Amino acid sequence: MLKYLEGSHAVSQVVAMCRPNVISAYPITPQTHIVEDLARLVGEGQLDAEFINVESEFSAASVVLGAAAAGARAYTTTTSQGLLLMNEVIYCIAGMRLPIVLTCANRAISAPLNIWNDQQDSMTVRDAGWIQLHAEDNQEAADLHIQAFKIAEQTSLPIMVCMDGFILTHAFEPVDIPEQKEVDAFLPSFKPQHIVDPRWPRALGLYADPRFYMEVRYILHRALEKSENVIRQVSADFAQAFGRESGGLIKTYKLEDADLVIVTMGSVAGTVKDLIDELEREGKNVGLLQICSFRPFPKQEVYRALKTKMNIVVLEKSVSLGRGGILASDIRWSFPRGEQKGRIISSYIAGLGGRNISTESLREMVARVEKEPVELAFLGLNQEIIAERDL
């Protein structure tokens, strides 16, 4: 049913429909309305789950770790500093192969303190062994959660559903919220394989000396790589069951005839599409490649989509300080060495700390990369502020 909802509430409603057994979250640092709404649903008896109010994100992640290890379908959500505080547990959850679902409302990282949107937070844990899926809009954010529990439980991998903070979490949009019976038909109940249970004593979380550690990490890496097939399949099954495309590994827009391709992920794809339409009317062929699954990184799909494209610009809301674009690095690495020649892959960092990305600012980017390759640029910097401080 189509409902006019805040992004956070679209997520909390579908998460509740996925019937998590244990939800744990810390309400600050910062947080969204997702947890408040889930607390209400549990409190009012609409959702039969344990809601654990903890004293920090570190404990929120630890509670869901323990719950999943005991066989519960477990869910948590956080953002920004909260995700950084969870970091140690985030790695541990993946290493222990616990299929936890976490919503990351992407927001900036201190310092300076800033509560607005960018994607630096989830980038800090991109190597932790979690699947990271990025939503374009609130409909996709809702849909991805239904898919996420299924993918996580099929692969024994945790999933982070990333949605842009404020731009999505606090925005009201019409969202098609499915019926409970549709979700139940799509998402079977959780049948965990390895849990702590006195009826069948097992040890979880043993330490591995140098004879075993690398193999465990390699197996985790392979599991991430192999999860590409599951992500693709679950997205296809979802389209079949719910009648709309959501998720998957990558998406494209007017890519076929494009002379210039913009690569990005998250909500800015909407702005980019508007720009592409405007430019098309002006006679320019620009296309979009949107990364939905950032981890595992769908290298082959990216290559197939871009192999005939000679001018590419990567637009991203995070930066590896001292190095440059993170997504840009992954895109550059997607081409075999021999095919790099003559291909221009520019890198733009944009929208850090909530700086607005407008079609006008994107026009400047397009105009420049049409003329010259750009190794690294920050979109829309105020040169007056920099002039006072820069070396």
Next chain:
Amino acid sequence: MMETTAEDLNRVEKKNLFASGHRACGGCGQALAARLVADAAGENTIACVATGCLEIFSSPYPDPSWRIPFLHSLFENVSAVASGVEAAYKALKKGPVNIIAQGGDGSTADIGFQSISGMFERGHNVLYVCYDNEAYMNTGVQRSSFTPYGAKTTTTPMGNRTRKKNLPILAADHGIPYVATATVDDYRDLQRKVKTALSILGPKYLHILAPCPLGWGHAGDLTVHICRLAKATGLFPVFEIVNGKVTNVLKIPNKKPVEEYLRLQGRYRHLFQKGEPSGMVAEIQEIANQNIERFNL
């Protein structure tokens, strides 16, 4: 929750649920305590263990010593992990089951203090067992907030200048229904306290003094003797706190001077230059005297 009678409580349990063949040092108080705790709790128990000596010597892949379910993740989060296990059992309508979170003094009182406080405050039905060996032993004897006044560690080479954090009292002040202290020399008392704790709904805290021959600098066969002296001097009061009231205090009619306890341990050797006790010994005696007065030992 366990059904318990007085006879059950006083029986010494030997089930070997924490099996031999682990890698603890000879005379390790923690290994002995962990076995007593597991055997007292019985098969219907989940052990959540913090990173530390116990975890390291009992859980190398592929040879864990545990015959009950064992769950380990990190150093500072065992209370939250156990909270999650308990929440899962509630949500899945499974159980009843004994959930025991276990850690050393560092993972309990220092880096894990926030986590244990949260678990107490939220009221989870979990027994927390702290094996107190009064320093970070697993990593080479560094000071923790449980390191007693005067003790030498690798990070307090001149002797520790702070007094030991009093976690049993802090635990009780969270309003939890049961707190107890115990030592590894008295099997019956220790196991009775485990069984008593598990018969009570809500968060429970059991603080066990577990000598570390390596870190304390005493012979492995002195572990039991050292525990008895820790009690007899008043340095380690043994008691229970039930619903906020101190009860069942172990009386010490024949009180021993702390010097007798200190002289047996390398970590206090610097207090006896040329055999003569330094001023610090008198200060440690004063700490024992305060305990004797406070708990009416």
